Amino acid sequence: MTTLPTTLNPSSVPSEGEALALTQSRVTEDWLAVWIGLFVFALSLSLVAGIDLLGWAINTSVWTLPAKALAPASKLYAHLPAALSLVATYFFLLAVLLVAAKGLRADLKRFAAGFTAIFIVSYACWFLGSWAYIAATPDKRAALKIAWSLNLTNESGYIIALLAGLIVGNFLPGVARAIQEAVRPELYIKTGIVILGGFLGIAALEQRQLATSVIFRGICAIIEAYLIYWPIVYFISRRYFGFSREWAVPLASGISICGVSAAIATGGAIRARPVVPIMVSSLVVIFAVIELMMLPFAAQHFLYNQPMVAGAWMGLAVKTDGAAVASGAITDALIRAKALAATGVVYQAGWITGVSATVKVFIDVFIGVWAFILAWIWSAKIERRSGDKVKVVEIWQRFPKFILGYVATFLIVLGIGVAVPSLIPKVKASMGQANLFRSMFFLMTFFAIGVLSNFRKLWQEGIAKLAAVYVLCLFGYIIWVGLLISWLFFHGVLPPVLKG
């Protein structure tokens, strides 16, 4: 097994053949995320050369009157009707993703139909989440002429999209089946993360010292996560729950490292049957949703004065790339709103999400190394078989390739800014346009994660014992140790303050 699964549907446990097929298609999806992200990034960068190629994309403001909510992103396209801008955004994403779907050998008609439904519902959720009574922060209420609001920022659209997805996944199985060809949260989130790299490059340019500090602390924190989480979870699974090695390795990796990717990679490393990591992955997806619904709100309540601790905590505690970065995005919005309401401090947006993404990306980087170490121990010490040789090239084969895209966009923006500082405002504007698409990919990720989370079916599949280990280790150990490690490394580190 060389790679990771494309999509995961816990509503049906795949056969071994299906599981193997899933694991074989991930390289393609990983690389596709890189190319799609770089394509959007490159188009947005054309603004630096004075060519506005993405200014027609739809931008959604916090609204009290629906008619005034939508507008094209750039003034150059201000004459375009908002509806046309929205339709253009849809067709652009559809065209790009249809190319990706062809690469993934998906059924294009079903993909197009599914994507259309996902886009419509996701955007409707974003639009609803931008309603002033839900989204407006206290400093914006006077301008919007409203007396109260839930103070959730327009990123509450993510939570609404997740809830919509959960409704579809759990109560509308026919709809879930009809759109399943396009329900690809890993593709969407990885593309979003590639684009996010450029956005974080701008943040790093503006706050170089802070960015360096965050990256160093992020690396430290994830090394700890591997070495402190994994052995304890493995020990508990083996000693107290009696799991075999074949089940305990993917389970420990899924709970303690990076969910789906780690479960699949380490499962492959010890030559577990494909169904084992796939089953564990199903559980990971379900619990990631539960964490996504709980931890950002806990962070808002208890950590609003330590925003970077909260961001790192999301990266360390929430499993799966999608849910972790999504949690970081929600935490970013919630904490900035709470800090403003409680203390009058306005933190720069994006830093909390950036810490979550940085921690998660470094965790992903080390999955291949960890899988390699386990592969060596298993083949050399535990299950010695003649002809078993662990090759260094396997680290590369298991390396999540979308990280290359993330690093590339980050370094390109950083490089341009360092080489020609006068271009920074233009690069910032271009990343603002790219960020609109990043938000769309994140939105579709939330909805897709919800659709894939069929709680009832998973329970029926008889994995209550796996769930018991998961609950014990995640809520009794991982979350608290993750919080401690985040606190140790990020306590006192604050995002740039814009006001207050």
Add this chain to the structure above:
Amino acid sequence: MTETRVGEELKKMESEYEPLLPVERKLIWYTFTTGVVLLAIFVLISRWFV
């Protein structure tokens, strides 16, 4: 593997427990100890030098 067979396999593990091998114990112990030691070192570095 069908749904039932996964459930059955998980139940079966209770009666057919694979005891922890010495190499597994070493892996658990060395990894955890290294983690705790590195934690202390990295925290000091991050507080003093970064």
